Amino acid sequence: MLKKSWLVALTATFVLLAQTQQSDPNRPEWSFLNPDKPQPHVAAEESGPVHVPGSTKEYTPKEIDDLANPPVWFPDEVASAPSIVLHAKGGVLACGSCHLMSGHGHQESADLAGLSADYIYRTMVNFKNGSRIDPQRMNAIAKNMSEEDMRQAADWFAALKPGGWVKVEESDTVPKTYVSVKGRQRLPLPDGGMEPIGNRIIELPQDIARGTVRDPHSGFIAYVPKGSLAKGAALVKTGGSNKTIACAICHGDSLEGIGEVPRLAGLHPPYIVRALYGFQTGTNHSASAALMKKVVANLTPEDLVAIAAYVATQ
Numbered sequence: 001m002l003k004k005s006w007l008v009a010l011t012a013t014f015v016l017l018a019q020t021q022q023s024d025p026n027r028p029e030w031s032f033l034n035p036d037k038p039q040p041h042v043a044a045e046e047s048g049p050v051h052v053p054g055s056t057k058e059y060t061p062k063e064i065d066d067l068a069n070p071p072v073w074f075p076d077e078v079a080s081a082p083s084i085v086l087h088a089k090g091g092v093l094a095c096g097s098c099h100l101m102s103g104h105g106h107q108e109s110a111d112l113a114g115l116s117a118d119y120i121y122r123t124m125v126n127f128k129n130g131s132r133i134d135p136q137r138m139n140a141i142a143k144n145m146s147e148e149d150m151r152q153a154a155d156w157f158a159a160l161k162p163g164g165w166v167k168v169e170e171s172d173t174v175p176k177t178y179v180s181v182k183g184r185q186r187l188p189l190p191d192g193g194m195e196p197i198g199n200r201i202i203e204l205p206q207d208i209a210r211g212t213v214r215d216p217h218s219g220f221i222a223y224v225p226k227g228s229l230a231k232g233a234a235l236v237k238t239g240g241s242n243k244t245i246a247c248a249i250c251h252g253d254s255l256e257g258i259g260e261v262p263r264l265a266g267l268h269p270p271y272i273v274r275a276l277y278g279f280q281t282g283t284n285h286s287a288s289a290a291l292m293k294k295v296v297a298n299l300t301p302e303d304l305v306a307i308a309a310y311v312a313t314q
Contacts, residue, residue, distance in 0.1 A: 026301050028277055030200045031270040033108035034136075035181040042190050052215040064213050065182060070097035071214055077101065082152035084145070091144035095153050098137075102216035103160040107203045108184040111267050114162030119260045120154035126286040133283040162256075163266045165219045167206065168313045174202040174223045185212065197225050199302055201269040201309060222269045224309035228302075232310025235303060243303070245295050247311070255314050265314035272308035 049058035055073040064071050068088030072078055078086070078101045085095040099105045103113030112120060126132035127142035128150075142150075176193040177186050186204060203222040205211025210218035234240045236247040236255070250261050257263035264272065276299065278284040279292040299307075 024281065028200075028273050028301060028304065030202070031273040031277070033179050033184045033186060033270065035184060036178045039181055040178055040190055050213055052210055052213060052217070054217065055215075059213075061213075067093045067097040070094050070101075072096075072101055073215055074101070074217070077216075080156065082149070082156055084149040084153050085156060089149065092141050092149070093137075095157075097214070099157070100214060100216045102165075103157045103162075104165040104216065104219070105268065105271075106183065106185050106211070107220065107268050107270050109268075110271055111162070111165065112157035113160035114256075115158055115262050116257065116260055117151075117154040117158035119257075119262050120157055121150055122260065122286075124150045124154070126284075131284075131286040132278070132289075162263060166203070166266060166268060166312050167219065167221045168229070168269070168309060169221060169223055170226045170229060170309075171197060171223045172226055173197060174200075175204065177202060177204065180212075183212065183214075187212070197223060199225060199305055201225075201273065201305055203268060203270055220268070222309070222312055224269065225305065228306040228309040229313065231302075232306035232308070235299075235307050236310055240303070243298050247307070255311055264311040266312060269305075269308035269312045272311060273304050276304045276307065 045061045047060065049060060050064060051058050052073050057071070057073050057075070059071045063069070069086070072086065078096075081096070081101070083089070084092065085101075088094050098109040099112050103111065105111050123132065124142050124145065127134065127138045128145065130139065133139060173194045174197045175188040176191075176195050177188055179186050186202065187208060188204060201222055201224050203220050205218065206221050207215075207218045211220070231240075235244060239246045247255065247264060250258065251264050252258045252261075255263065255265040275284070276296050279289055279296045280299070282293075284292075296304075
């Protein structure tokens with residue numbers, strides 16, 4: 001009975017927050033990576049084996065898209081990975097399917113490499129109890145995840161090497177894109193074309209073929225509005241004329257985190273924007289979110305983009 005009541009309450013919270021956010025003109029829709037409808041026509045995939053540079057492994061497209069058993073392109077690099085990273089268990093997808101075997105993840109997921117184990121574990125607990133909300137995936141995964149699996153995954157991802165995954169480039173225009181139903185990645189439209197960037201960050205795989213087959217050695221490029229890096233640097237380092245508290249005070253001068261305060265340096269910019277927006281709107285109401293809600297209260301949508309753009313360069 002308690003379990004049913006908890007689910008009803010959590011579902012009601014999801015619905016309320018979804019309704020609130022959908023009516024928010026400042027919601028950064030571009031950062032949430034919801035698959036577009038309809039999907040553009042793309043060339044049919046080859047059914048034969050797929051390879052990536054430097055790997056002796058091969059997988060079919062069907063095997064690559066298996067979220068229960070994602071490809072392990074470089075087995076020597078994940079010899080110590082716990083089972084939950086490599087394989088699904090019950091209602092829990094394999095962690096490596098979205099966060100990759102490098103821990104760096106894609107635009108739709110978090111970069112976990114080198115974050116503190118305590119922070120990763122605490123975040124999973126927050127997803128599990130509903131104090132942090134991601135109705136697309138993480139709440140359902142955490143709800144079904146055991147204490148042991150959460151701690152093992154947290155310890156393993158914390159031991160991975162961070163950095164060097166996202167290249168940032170200022171631009172007035174970007175390729176026209178869509179969010180694919182496969183992997184929820186943002187990809188260039190097959191027919192090409194360019195458009196103004198506006199107040200967005202458009203992050204794409206540096207190599208589309210390698211990015212879409214979950215190659216943990218192939219990174220991303222994030223196009224950000226011109227001028228956003230300088231503006232972001234001011235907000236991060238000084239708070240930008242008292243608009244907010246300087247990020248470096250808690251996250252360290254290098255933004256690599258201090259204790260359980262997480263690393264910001266090098267994270268996917270769309271993830272940073274989603275996280276900051278979550279603090280502003282209440283989708284994250286964990287214990288630490290009370291402070292962050294005050295920190296981000298006066299930040300504009302342009303500020304969120306600038307901060308995310310700058311921290312990704314560090």
